Amino acid sequence: MRTWGPLTAVCLGTFMLLLDVTIVVVALPDMARALGASLSDLQWVVDGYALALAALLLGAGAAADILGRRRVHVAGVVVFAAASLLCGLASGPAALVAARAVQGVGAAAMFATTLPLLGSVYRGRQRSAALGVWGAVSGGAAAVGPVLGGLLTEGPGWRWIFFVNLPVSVVAVWLTLRVVPESRGPRGMRVDWAGTAAFAVFAGGTTYGVVRAGADGWTGTAALVSFGAAVLALLCFVLVERRAAHPLLDLSLLRGPAFVGVMAGALAFNGVAFGVTPYLSIWMQTLLGMSPVHAGLTLLPMTVAAMVTAVVVGRRLHGVSARLTVGGGLLLTGAGCFCQAVLGAGSGWTALVPGFVLVGVGTGFVAPTVAGAALAAVEPARSGMAGGAVNTVRQLGYAFGVAVFGTVLTSRMAGDLPRGAAHALAGGGAAALRGGVPEHTLRAAFAAGLDAALVTAGGVGVAAGVLVFVLVRPARGAAGGVTGAAAGTLMEEKPVHRP
Incomplete structure (x- = not known):
């Protein structure tokens, strides 16, 4: 217990917080029926959590350095557990979205402190072993999420995907x-x-602007106001970071092409690889009639391919430049999205399998190496800041991806259906539309929308891969990619968040 107890404690929290990124995907149709949720509500169920996690991750790490990492970690678990209870008890979509955002606050406190806590306990070979276990748990959480979510949703009900967090949190x-x-x-x-x-x-x-654009159009008042507020906030962020004595992100890091390339790749990666998945799950369950468990199991080709590739990359490509691992992985992920964009009114889920495998292989290249690539692009004193930044943009990319690809989906579906019907269909309302719209029309419209979203995702993935190839140049005599050694450096240097 004295040797591996800290690793077990930290991995429990990591498993929970990463599990809740994906566990809700297969439960979305049941949530929509139980709560009367719209497509926008479902998008926020996913994005509320990811946004809160991304927005507060760097700030939580800084607060933990001051207040105590264990204290902040435990506080995060308590907040996460309380929010999980509220999620499970939610009586309407607004309450569920709010509780999910609070969950993200707790998750940020937990995630920001995981590596620093491990780094304060383990040294040498034990640190490498602990990091390997932590990485396996992190990858396993994403793989298990859809399957476990399907089992709980089909069994005791979707609320138990949140209630299950309570005993684990204790x-x-x-x-x-x-x-x-x-x-x-x-x-x-x-x-x-x-x-x-x-x-x-x-x-x-x-994110709100993109979601509203899907409902009201890109020139709608709500969307334009949201985008304007976002631009002003970004300008304020730049001004604050330039003048702050201890900024969240030292903007001078953005002068390095390699760091910019890795951040762009990380931002695109989670959105491209996973941003269309919620809509594929809704399509499978509401149009193809699949159960939540079956829908979750359809993702196994992708998760198995990702896990196998990650093992091979870790063993065979140690020290290989991030241009090949991150850039190449993004190209494969983009290609996988293109391969999935072959759906028609009569298509089944098996049409997605080749694309799922390609996305999984790409994920296996990018996921284990992108954090290390960020560390390799900065000086050691900035490794904690770089590690926090790459985790932040990954979660932000997922939130953006769900919003953007949902808007693309509904915009394309609106070409075949009235806008209101398109939103209802994308939000899991196929049953309510069947009385007035032919089944073939519903299937054709949803398939066309998914194809458009997947093509968009593929284009973003390929563009990001090319950008990484252009900007990330391996230094002479040094590896341009990240492996366990570099991630160990992150654990070592994590206290240094700011200059």
Whole structure:
């Protein structure tokens, strides 16, 4: 317990918070029926969590350096558990979305402290072993999420995808307080609250604008106001970061082409690989009549391919430039999206399998190496900041992807159906439309919308891959990619969030 207890405690929290990114995907149709949720509501069920996690991750890490990492981690677990209870008890979509956002706040506190806590406990070979276990748990959570979500949704009901967090949270808090020592960053640090708030407004405003554009059009008042607020917030963030003594993100890092390339790749990756998945799940369940468990199992070709590729990459491509791992992985992921865009009114889920496998292979290249690529692009004193930034943009990319590809989906469907019917269909309302719209029309419209979203995702993935190839150049005598050693550096240097 003394040796591996801290790793167990930290991995419990990591597993929960990453599981909740994907576990809701197969439950969306049941949530829509139970709560009367619209497509926009369902998008926010996914994005509310991811946005809060992304917007507060850097700020939570800075606060943990000052207040104590174990204290902030435990507080995060408690907030996460309380929000999970509220999610399970939600009586309407607004309550569920709000609770999901609070869940994201707790998840940010947990995620920001995982590597620093491990880094304060383990050294040498134990650190490498701990990092390997933590990475496997992180990947496993994403793979297990849809299947576990399907089992719980089809069994006791969708609310149990949240209730299951409660006993795990109790064990995580007890174990953390018992076996994880407290640690802090260097003295004299301050939390950049102004920068945190500006970044949160930028992320939320951008996402809200895209979601409203899907409902009202890109020139709708709500969308334009949201985009305007997001632009102002981004300008404020830049001004604050330039003047802050301890900024969340040292903007001088953006002068390095390699760092910019890796951040762009990380931003695109999660959105391209997973941003269309919620809509594929809705299509499978409401148009193809699949059960939640069956819908979750259809993602196994992608997750198995990702896990196998990640193992091979870790063993065979140690030290290979990020131009090949991240850039090449994004090209494969984009190609996989293109391969999925072959759906028609009579298509079944098996048409997606070749594309799923390609996306999984691409994910296996990018996911284990992108954080290390960010570290390799900056000086060691900025490794904590770079690691936090890459995790932030990955979650932000997922939130943006769900919003953007949902808007593309409904815009294309609106060419075959009235806009209101298109939104209802994309939000899981096929049953209510069947009385007035032929089944073939519904299937053809949804398939066309998915094809448009997948082509868009593929284009973004390929463009991001090319950008990584152009901007990321391996330094002479040094590897341009990241592996366990570089991630170990992140654990070592995490206290240094700011200059």
